[in-house]
Amino acid sequence: MAEMQSQTAAGTEPTLNATPAAIEEIKRLIGRQPDPEGVMLRVGVKGGGCSGLTYNMSFDRTVGEFDRTFTFDGLTVVVDTKSLVYMAGTTIDFSAEILNGGFKFKNPKAVRGCGCGTSFSV
DSSP states (O other), rough: OEEOSSOOOOOSSSOEEHHHHHHHHHHHHHSSSSSTTTEEEEEEEEETTTTTTTEEEEEHHHOOOTTEEEETEEEEEEEHHHHHHTTTEEEEEEEEEESEEEEEEEEETTTEOTSSSSEOOO
C-alpha cells in the first residue's frame, strides 16, 4: 500500500506520513462531524499504556504555536512538536478488517510495542 508524503515537510525536517486508506477513513469521519468545515486531525503521544507511550487522535479546529501541520490530499493533520519528536517518520494506516482493524501507527522509532498496537517505547 502506497504512502502519501506530507506536502509541507521538507528535507531533514521531521515528517509524518499517511496511507491512502487512512486518509480516506479520516476524511469520512470528518464528514460525519456536525460542521466539518475547518476540522483537522490532531495526532500525538502521551505517557501511558503498557509500553510507556500511547498514541492519541482527535479532531481539532485550531493550530497552536508549537504545532506542525501536514497536508495529505486535502486533509490537514496537526501534531505538536513534542509528540513529533517521538513520531517522526511514522505512517498512519487504516484497515477495515473485522479482527485487528482500525488505525495503525507504523513508527520507525518504536523499539517495543504492545499487542494492541496503541502503545510503544522508544
